[in-house]
Amino acid sequence: MKKLAALLLVSLLVIAAGCIGGSSQSPSQSSQQSSSSSVQIIKLGALLDLSGPIASDGKKIKNALELAQEDINRYFSENNMNFKVEIYFEDTRTDPKVALEKVQTLDAQGIKVIIGPTSSGELKNMRSYVAAHKIVVISEASTAPPKFIGFASPEEKKYVFRFVPTDLFQSEAIAAELKSKGIKGLVILYRGDAWGKGLHDATIEQIKGDIEIAEDISYPSNPEPTDWSPYISKAEDGINSLLSKYSADQVAVWVIGFDEIATLLSQIPDDSELLSVKWFGSDGNVLSDKIVEEAGDKASKVALFSTQFYAQSDAGKKLIERFKEKFGIEPSEYALIAYDAAWVAALSYAEVLKENGTYDPDLMVEKIKEILSKYSSGELSVSSVTGDIELDEWNDRASGDYAIWAVKDGSWEMVGLWKSSTGEVEWH
Structure with a gap:
């Protein structure tokens, strides 16, 4: 029994030595593995x-x-x-x-x-x-x-x-750009969700008493309209009313939305008075690829001045x-x-x-x-x-400040900057 025990002990020692000596893992590799596992x-x-x-x-x-x-x-x-x-x-x-x-x-x-x-x-x-x-x-x-x-x-x-x-800040920027462009009459279309209503209400506070609002149109956000004709018709009524009082460069459309603005623009008839006035947007549509890809010509015609934190x-x-x-x-x-x-x-x-x-x-x-x-x-x-x-x-x-972008010749271009420190727009 003693001999058997001794033989077993020797065998175990040999196996252990073989495992240690035969290991391909260097100390640094072992350290790396430990580090990796932690x-x-x-x-x-x-x-x-x-x-x-x-x-x-x-x-x-x-x-x-x-x-x-x-x-x-x-x-x-x-x-x-x-x-x-x-x-x-x-x-x-x-x-x-x-x-x-x-x-x-x-x-x-x-x-x-x-x-x-x-x-x-x-x-x-x-x-x-x-x-x-x-x-x-x-x-x-x-x-x-x-x-x-x-x-x-x-x-x-x-x-x-x-x-x-x-949007308490963005509303100031939008109000400043509208006033800076000499806008006297406005038609508004906006998403009826928390963001759209929030930006809408904050901006109304900034422009009330200075700019006449002929139509204030809310549209559903989930889902957005696929047929924009009822909204287009109502907006046209507002623009025609304003054009009886002001020149075209004093009238504008302000739209608060996302990429659905591309569909809206694409459905407006080419001879609509909506395309004879400036359009203003917001951070929801600024730099939208879809707008310039699907409605680039019309967007270029109305400029779609759009603000974004900068x-x-x-x-x-x-x-x-x-x-x-x-x-x-x-x-x-x-x-x-x-x-x-x-x-x-x-x-x-x-x-x-x-x-x-x-x-x-x-x-x-x-x-x-x-x-x-x-x-x-x-x-x-x-x-x-x-x-x-x-x-x-x-x-x-x-x-923060807000950059103003517009669509020119089918692409977005930065055209101005609203400075929060002065409350003024610097046009490029």
């Missing part, structure tokens, strides 16, 4: 319109987020931070019901931080679920004032951030060139904001994990505010592509 995955959701009325912008936002994911993971690697960000994209089609379903889908996958949604109507429909489940949301494009999406106090909006100013740093200009080189198109301002949102979300999430060990939504809210300040000032060796991002008490971007 990498913590940061999962972010993204609610985008990839097949609905603002899909042209949604695809640009998706492209920007893909660049952000690539850049953030490079940053983590170069700074020996054992994190990796993964972004999970969901198509909402700008449908509030679908947006809620997609939030629930992401939540079921354990994803508690979301970039998006793009529209305020979507945000309004998902706000109760977000609050109840403490899901942190950073929207790059929802702009309706808080009351129009159902928030009565900043505390109710604790988990919802918006890195874009609300804040670009040197880092932003570099990203724009990189974006154009890779995707062959110009990114929207909202795509740039989404890029910033991804950085702030990922860095904040990493800080929560480092400090707390596990994810905590309330700590995440605190870290977003801390990281945002450092990110905006360049303290983290990366720079915000949309400049300094300061938030107000509602966690919305506190201010």
